[in-house]
Amino acid sequence: MxxxxxxxxxxxxxxxxxxxxxxxxxxxxxxxxxxxxxxFKVRGASYKVAQLTNQEAYKGVIAASAGNHAQGVALAAAKRGIEAKIFMSEHTPDAKIEATRNYGATVVLTGDSFQEAYEAAVEEQKRSHSVFIHPFDxxxxxxxxxxxxxxxxxxxxxxxxxxxxxxxxxxxxxxxxxxxxxxxxxxxxxxxxxxxxxxxxxxxxxxxxxxxxxxxxxxxxxxxxxxxxxxxxxxxxxxxxxxxxxxxxxxxxxxxxxxxxxxxxxxxxxxxxxxxxxxxxxxxxxxxxxxxxxxxxxxxxxxxxxxxxxxxxxxxx
Incomplete structure (x- = not known):
């Protein structure tokens, strides 16, 4: 802990x-x-970010989320001073989008559902080689x-x-x-x-x-x-x-x-x-x-x- x-x-x-x-x-x-x-999501996100090597942290992190995981990853990344890019569906409530941005993350709105945002995040991870932070798995x-x-x-x-x-x-x-x-x-x-x-x-x-x-x-x-x-x-x-x-x-x-x-x-x-x-x-x-x-x-x-x-x-x- x-x-x-x-x-x-x-x-x-x-x-x-x-x-x-x-x-x-x-x-x-x-x-x-x-x-x-x-x-609670900030706990898992913070522990994951804390385990990153300096080389991994330099590449930044990527996540997909409907809201709570996004904010957890954004805050954890900000605390360590690394870049975070969060993919969210276009139907995500504005309050959750703004909260994630306020923690310093770049938010990408795409697709009609979490699944589409998740798939877009996976594709971006392959391109950028950033670390993907899964919400649970x-x-x-x-x-x-x-x-x-x-x-x-x-x-x-x-x-x-x-x-x-x-x-x-x-x-x-x-x-x-x-x-x-x-x-x-x-x-x-x-x-x-x-x-x-x-x-x-x-x-x-x-x-x-x-x-x-x-x-x-x-x-x-x-x-x-x-x-x-x-x-x-x-x-x-x-x-x-x-x-x-x-x-x-x-x-x-x-x-x-x-x-x-x-x-x-x-x-x-x-x-x-x-x-x-x-x-x-x-x-x-x-x-x-x-x-x-x-x-x-x-x-x-x-x-x-x-x-x-x-x-x-x-x-x-």
Whole structure:
């Protein structure tokens, strides 16, 4: 963690007596929405950048992102004084584009989706020979994300379960490996959006592990296929995978905003949503929840409120 201490925040692990009473568990929220850049992604990006040789750093870095990874890479590169070029889709919200530019990166807008931006970034990497920083399928990126577990188990040594949002699997892979190294008996539970469940499907062998399309308010975990390097770690170290509906996620977002005064994005609410929706099957006395990020487009709030109102969990909000 010494590489990250000058760059990242040690985010708080918070509790709520009302939530403990409601869930009949001691619940601990790891507030990565309060991390620099507003999300956990800066951890993996910073650790990856710290591992670069001087020769690699001289060539600069390239990434593709829908937002949070872009800002993490941009900040990490700026801290080391190297150039960063980030490819983003033309439909990326202006706030995320400007935030990435403000950290000093060059932003290239291309294509209608993350996949098209990713493909353009790969082609540019071949031309420039810069270092490509993958958002999840990279051992150094996973290791950086794993520092969350190290902090959590220092802050809350009684934790017996950690619930983690899952997109490509970089976050849960890093957390699972680090947490199980410290406490082999700790349970790691992953959660995906029901409409973006590639890892869940493959984990339970219930459906396709490559999806033709994904659509969810949890855009930070809207990934079409499982990671090549992440899934074997998930298979080995993760104890269970669950899914949550759009309404579940929306209710968790509204609850956190109204009761804990915390603005969190859809992906950041997924783990809490899993606890609310699947609490009866999650046997835990001291349960950790990863609040992975808070970079939400406020223009979507009316839609989120409508989803929450329609949910069977809406009474919680």
């Amino acid at each position: 010494k590489h990250l201490k000058p760059i990242i925040h040690r985010t708080p692990l918070t509790t709520s007596s009302a939530i403990n009473y409601m869930t009949e568990k001691n619940v601990y929220f790891k507030m990565e929405n309060q991390q620099k850049t507003g999300a 990279d051992p150094d990126v996973m290791a950086g994300q794993g520092t969350i577990a190290l902090e959590m188990l220092e802050q809350g040594p009684r934790l017996d379960t950690i619930i983690v949002p899952v997109g490509g699997g970089g976050l849960i892979s890093g957390i699972a490996v680090a947490a199980k190294f410290i406490n082999p008996n700790i349970k790691i539970i992953g959660v995906q959006a029901h409409t973006a469940s590639a890892v869940y499907n493959r984990f339970h062998d219930t459906g396709p592990s490559t999806l033709s399309s994904v659509s969810t308010i949890a855009d930070g975990i809207a990934v079409k296929k499982t990671g090549i390097q992440t899934f074997p770690l998930i298979e080995k170290y993760v104890d269970d995978m669950v899914t949550v509906t759009e309404e579940d996620i929306a209710s968790a977002m509204v609850y956190m905003l109204e009761r804990k005064k915390s603005l969190i994005e859809g992906a950041g609410a997924a783990a809490f949503a899993a606890l609310l929706a699947h609490g009866e099957r999650i046997h835990s006395n001291h349960c950790g929840i990863i609040v992975s990020g808070g970079n939400m487009d406020l223009s979507r709030m009316p839609h989120i409120q409508k989803l929450a109102t329609n949910n069977h969990l809406s009474c919680l909000a």
